[in-house]
Amino acid sequence: MMKQTSQSMDVSGAETFMSAEFQLRNIQPTEPISRSWQRSLLKHGLDPHATNEVEVLSSSEMRLQLQQQEDYLNIARQGLTGLSKRIADAGYSVVLTDASGLTLATNLPTREKVRSKESGLLIGARWAEDQVGTNGIGTCLVEKESIIIHRDEHFYPSHRDLSCSVTPIFDPMGELRGCLNASCLGADKNRSSQFMTLQMVMMYGRMIENSYFRKTYRNQMTLNIRPAESFFDLAQEQLLAVNERGVITGANRSSFFEYSSLLPTDQLLPGSRLQDIIGISIDELLTKTNGGSNVIKVYSPLLLEEIELALRVPGSRSVASGSVRTAAKAASPLTSGKHPSLNELSGEDPRMQRIARQVLQVIDKDIPILITGETGTGKEAFARAIHDASSRAGHAFIALNCAAIPETLIESELFGYRSGSFTGANKNGMKGKLELANGGTLFLDEIGDMPVQLQTRLLRVLAERETMPLGATEPTALDLQVISATHQDLRARIDQKEFREDFYYRLNGMALKLPPLRERTDKSAIIANVVRRELQHLGDYQIDEKARQALEMYHWPGNIRQLMSVLKYAAAVSENNLITLDSLPDEILDHHSLDALDTEQETGVVKEKALSKYAGSHEGQLLLDTLKKHRWNITTVSEELNICRSTVYRKMKKYNIVQPNDIY
Numbered sequence: 237m238m239k240q241t242s243q244s245m246d247v248s249g250a251e252t253f254m255s256a257e258f259q260l261r262n263i264q265p266t267e268p269i270s271r272s273w274q275r276s277l278l279k280h281g282l283d284p285h286a287t288n289e290v291e292v293l294s295s296s297e298m299r300l301q302l303q304q305q306e307d308y309l310n311i312a313r314q315g316l317t318g319l320s321k322r323i324a325d326a327g328y329s330v331v332l333t334d335a336s337g338l339t340l341a342t343n344l345p346t347r348e349k350v351r352s353k354e355s356g357l358l359i360g361a362r363w364a365e366d367q368v369g370t371n372g373i374g375t376c377l378v379e380k381e382s383i384i385i386h387r388d389e390h391f392y393p394s395h396r397d398l399s400c401s402v403t404p405i406f407d408p409m410g411e412l413r414g415c416l417n418a419s420c421l422g423a424d425k426n427r428s429s430q431f432m433t434l435q436m437v438m439m440y441g442r443m444i445e446n447s448y449f450r451k452t453y454r455n456q457m458t459l460n461i462r463p464a465e466s467f468f469d470l471a472q473e474q475l476l477a478v479n480e481r482g483v484i485t486g487a488n489r490s491s492f493f494e495y496s497s498l499l500p501t502d503q504l505l506p507g508s509r510l511q512d513i514i515g516i517s518i519d520e521l522l523t524k525t526n527g528g529s530n531v532i533k534v535y536s537p538l539l540l541e542e543i544e545l546a547l548r549v550p551g552s553r554s555v556a557s558g559s560v561r562t563a564a565k566a567a568s569p570l571t572s573g574k575h576p577s578l579n580e581l582s583g584e585d586p587r588m589q590r591i592a593r594q595v596l597q598v599i600d601k602d603i604p605i606l607i608t609g610e611t612g613t614g615k616e617a618f619a620r621a622i623h624d625a626s627s628r629a630g631h632a633f634i635a636l637n638c639a640a641i642p643e644t645l646i647e648s649e650l651f652g653y654r655s656g657s658f659t660g661a662n663k664n665g666m667k668g669k670l671e672l673a674n675g676g677t678l679f680l681d682e683i684g685d686m687p688v689q690l691q692t693r694l695l696r697v698l699a700e701r702e703t704m705p706l707g708a709t710e711p712t713a714l715d716l717q718v719i720s721a722t723h724q725d726l727r728a729r730i731d732q733k734e735f736r737e738d739f740y741y742r743l744n745g746m747a748l749k750l751p752p753l754r755e756r757t758d759k760s761a762i763i764a765n766v767v768r769r770e771l772q773h774l775g776d777y778q779i780d781e782k783a784r785q786a787l788e789m790y791h792w793p794g795n796i797r798q799l800m801s802v803l804k805y806a807a808a809v810s811e812n813n814l815i816t817l818d819s820l821p822d823e824i825l826d827h828h829s830l831d832a833l834d835t836e837q838e839t840g841v842v843k844e845k846a847l848s849k850y851a852g853s854h855e856g857q858l859l860l861d862t863l864k865k866h867r868w869n870i871t872t873v874s875e876e877l878n879i880c881r882s883t884v885y886r887k888m889k890k891y892n893i894v895q896p897n898d899i900y
Contacts, residue, residue: 339373450475680721
């Protein structure tokens with residue numbers, strides 16, 4: 237293999253060279269590709285105009301490597317085979333490598349086997365970036381992220397016929413083990429043609445990682461975790477291994493991603509207490525799941541949301557992963573499935589009651605509805621209540637979050653596809669949200685994030701009342717109610733050319749703006765309803781007067797969604813099912829002193845008539861000095877004085893100490 241150096245080239249020279257090369261090749265590189273080219277030129281001293289051949293290990297060298305990687309290969313081979321079955325007919329070669337870029341296994345399509353091997357897609361080939369420059373395998377392993385390297389984006393022209401979609405594979409301790417790659421020769425020049433392939437490669441990569449996890453911890457208790465109310469994706473399941481003391485011993489990548497950033501910076505997920513993650517001890521978990529036989533719901537103090545848990549205990553018949561959703565429905569105390577009605581959601585607030593009356597006037601009159609309002613105001617709940625109040629209530633309510641689905645997948649999610657319409661498609665096809673909602677209601681959440689190109693297609697669908705799934709030969713007639721929602725200013729997005737004006741008017745048959753929680757006049761009733769709806773399966777919880785007043789006075793930037801999270805947290809840490817000031821998070825308490833809850837007294841450091849009262853009191857003076865020192869941060873004060881927050885408030889009341897308005 238020839239390797240020419242570029243040691244005389246500096247960063248500026250490299251950027252100039254790359255710019256000219258990219259222009260010559262007519263490519264617009266992503267940031268990872270630009271970084272890889274720069275590494276190839278400056279760090280590895282490679283010359284893209286030189287001749288390059290991929291290094292291939294000898295049979296004896298490869299035999300030793302395969303022996304050392306036997307466990308990894310056995311685990312990954314099923315994923316390699318599964319992916320190959322999905323995409324081989326389209327000419328894709330599937331390759332599994334180790335962490336150095338050495339090819340350990342391949343599945344090559346019969347008609348492309350010779351060309352694939354000539355391109356370096358064979359067992360024993362080493363695709364390290366420092367040897368062959370920018371390439372799918374080598375660059376994925378350096379960047380440690382999923383990537384597409386398409387045709388001329390490769391560093392060496394000898395690889396420009398290849399288009400590679402690659403995802404890294406990590407072991408349960410977060411160490412890089414290798415990557416899974418799907419490559420084809422002579423792909424469409426449009427880079428976006430590979431997006432669906434990458435999604436499938438990523439899915440099978442996660443499945444390999446999860447299989448690796450289960451084999452590694454087959455003799456330990458393992459926990460499958462998922463949010464209580466979300467679509468369950470097997471490739472994204474969160475897995476934890478735990479010992480008999482309740483200490484986490486391992487985690488899959490989804491768990492590392494979900495929990496590591498929420499822990500203190502010096503605390504690793506392996507070694508953390510399971511109770512810190514899920515809110516209950518290992519003994520409670522064993523009891524509540526009946527030794528792993530049942531799926532349960534608990535409130536996570538770390539995630540501030542309800543989660544579902546399926547425990548696998550070695551030697552027992554635990555609930556199988558993948559059946560979490562079904563089992564949870566059977567085990568959950570919330571079996572009614574009832575959603576709040578328009579009347580419940582409007583409550584006693586005049587603005588909400590007026591909105592509800594307006595909605596009832598247009599229901600069943602084929603008028604599209606656009607719901608706006610801040611994040612967390614309950615737009616989806618209101619949309620579902622509209623559906624339930626209409627004649628379509630007996631049909632499906634289908635929700636699509638336009639911000640939560642990758643742009644490359646949103647079109648297939650919305651329109652669906654027929655059998656054989658593209659590489660990797662389900663052999664039975666897939667109905668899109670439009671077809672699933674036929675006869676019922678389609679709810680487009682975060683509509684402001686829908687790509688403009690897709691807005692154009694959906695506009696036509698709504699105008700013509702029919703849809704044409706990918707691969708279909710005949711359109712499907714549609715009869716559905718469309719409700720959209722956004723927290724964005726769509727008029728501003730229209731001005732910025734990011735939202736079509738004609739699409740806006742097609743959706744905006746009736747506009748509803750839900751008020752933020754801080755402006756609702758019925759906060760007390762809302763708090764009571766949230767306690768009743770969200771906490772009833774956890775126990776009979778009550779809120780004392782001081783805590784209720786603090787909740788009512790808080791400004792709630794996250795609105796009802798934040799209120800639900802706060803109350804679930806408060807219930808989790810409360811004693812005897814009574815939510816008090818001590819149960820509330822710091823974000824609520826730090827905005828209010830107890831005096832502010834009791835009276836509308838004019839604020840100041842201390843009332844003049846109370847000066848003599850605390851002047852002779854060491855305790856009062858100490859409290860005041862400490863409050864000033866920490867800029868009235870109640871939590872910090874309570875920690876320094878070694879008393880609880882509620883005691884700080886009581887002492888402030890005793891000595892008539894009031895937080896000033898201008899401390900910030």
